[in-house]
Amino acid sequence: MNLNKFYTKIINLTSNKKGPVSTPIVNSASFAYGDSATAVERFSGDLQNPQYARMGNPTNIKLEKAMTTIEGGIQAFCTSSGMASVSMAVLSLAIAGDEIIVVGGLFGGTYSFFKNFCSRCGIKSHFFEADDFDGIKTAINDKTKIIFCESVGNPNLKLTNLPILGKIATENKIAFIVDNTVTPLSIKPIDFGADIVIYSTTKIIAGNTSALGGIAVFRQLQENDKFYTKRYKEILEPFLKEHPKDALARIARPILRDIGFAGNAMSSYLTLLGLETLPLRLDRIKTSSNVVAKELQKHGFNVRHPSLQNHENNDLFNSLYNGYSGSLLTIDFENNKEAFDFLDKCSLITITANICDARTLGLHMKSTIYKDYDEKTRKFLGITDGLVRISIGLEDPMDIVNDFIQARG
Numbered sequence: 001m002n003l004n005k006f007y008t009k010i011i012n013l014t015s016n017k018k019g020p021v022s023t024p025i026v027n028s029a030s031f032a033y034g035d036s037a038t039a040v041e042r043f044s045g046d047l048q049n050p051q052y053a054r055m056g057n058p059t060n061i062k063l064e065k066a067m068t069t070i071e072g073g074i075q076a077f078c079t080s081s082g083m084a085s086v087s088m089a090v091l092s093l094a095i096a097g098d099e100i101i102v103v104g105g106l107f108g109g110t111y112s113f114f115k116n117f118c119s120r121c122g123i124k125s126h127f128f129e130a131d132d133f134d135g136i137k138t139a140i141n142d143k144t145k146i147i148f149c150e151s152v153g154n155p156n157l158k159l160t161n162l163p164i165l166g167k168i169a170t171e172n173k174i175a176f177i178v179d180n181t182v183t184p185l186s187i188k189p190i191d192f193g194a195d196i197v198i199y200s201t202t203k204i205i206a207g208n209t210s211a212l213g214g215i216a217v218f219r220q221l222q223e224n225d226k227f228y229t230k231r232y233k234e235i236l237e238p239f240l241k242e243h244p245k246d247a248l249a250r251i252a253r254p255i256l257r258d259i260g261f262a263g264n265a266m267s268s269y270l271t272l273l274g275l276e277t278l279p280l281r282l283d284r285i286k287t288s289s290n291v292v293a294k295e296l297q298k299h300g301f302n303v304r305h306p307s308l309q310n311h312e313n314n315d316l317f318n319s320l321y322n323g324y325s326g327s328l329l330t331i332d333f334e335n336n337k338e339a340f341d342f343l344d345k346c347s348l349i350t351i352t353a354n355i356c357d358a359r360t361l362g363l364h365m366k367s368t369i370y371k372d373y374d375e376k377t378r379k380f381l382g383i384t385d386g387l388v389r390i391s392i393g394l395e396d397p398m399d400i401v402n403d404f405i406q407a408r409g
């Protein structure tokens with residue numbers, strides 16, 4: 001992963017060569033069209049100019065264009081949160097009666113969205129471990145609309161073999177959605193067959209807990225694309241004729257409009273600021289998380305991280321993932337008391353539910369995010385009694401290690 005090259009690209013994408021150098025925060029709910037002909041244009045599929053802030057604004061458009069280029073997509077939409085991007089992408093494709101294959105250790109909100117919300121809408125989700133390829137293939141049927149996965153399981157830290165899942169999706173002509181929140185820049189899901197790439201930009205892209213937001217990036221459709229089948233006919237047909245390339249993005253726009261998922265200008269501005277330093281921070285976190293994991297293991301912590309040889313995806317980590325799986329590692333303590341004592345004694349840990357921040361964060365999983373889950377679900381998601389999730393920040397990695405050692409006592 002050559003982050004320097006990304007730097008050239010990102011700085012170029014976030015710069016304005018004329019007028020204000022920093023992207024203006026356009027804080028307007030509506031936009032005047034000037035004349036009726038332009039109004040008609042805005043309402044007949046113009047995605048590059050704002051129509052009304054519920055469908056986006058110029059500050060969002062700047063971020064959307066940058067992320068579209070970075071991901072190699074054709075169009076992106078900023079949303080109010082990462083969960084809004086997940087919901088927008090899924091609801092744009094799936095309708096009552098459909099089935100979804102959901103893969104991997106999932107972010108709590110995402111699991112709940114599929115399990116609870118989708119089932120209320122008559123959409124059935126089937127959950128699989130990241131490497132259960134036989135199970136996944138067997139579950140595919142005529143009603144399957146989406147295969148959904150995260151690049152890195154949070155908090156089970158299993159790495160998803162995106163090329164294999166992408167191949168299954170392509171061969172079976174099924175939409176493939178990847179939540180790449182934890183691994184921007186280092187993993188490019190569209191190269192592995194993803195159709196929609198999702199980020200919670202709240203995390204490492206904004207990078208400092210300043211802005212809640214999400215983005216969904218859509219792939220360009222080709223001639224004879226896998227979407228030209230009966231499975232997607234009803235949803236895609238209205239858009240395919242006039243907009244064959246960006247039809248996938250266009251089916252999401254009415255969802256953005258009807259549910260009101262749009263991101264706001266302030267958030268997009270802060271996210272653009274974060275984007276400008278993303279390669280630098282990613283590089284730092286890549287080194288630090290590997291160092292911290294190794295040192296903690298050396299000092300007898302029951303630590304889990306894909307860089308460690310005892311992790312089942314260590315090979316994948318070194319090959320496909322280029323030695324980077326985000327800022328997360330987990331420490332499995334004997335019980336919740338030990339976990340609480342550790343967290344409370346650490347001076348460098350901020351105890352919070354967030355991840356991928358400038359500072360080191362930590363949280364006991366079972367008593368917080370997963371407190372309402374039953375034992376069976378917790379087991380599926382890898383939540384043990386003493387599990388603490390750590391997100392490594394930008395501090396000196398050896399300061400983090402030493403703080404953890406003193407906290408364990």
Ligand SMILES: *Cc1c(COP(=O)(O)O)cnc(C)c1O
Binds near residue numbers: 082083107200
């Ligand atoms: C945080 C997170 C989300 C949800 O994002 P919000 O911005 O908090 O709504 C989705 N997926 C992953 C992997 C996350 O870490």
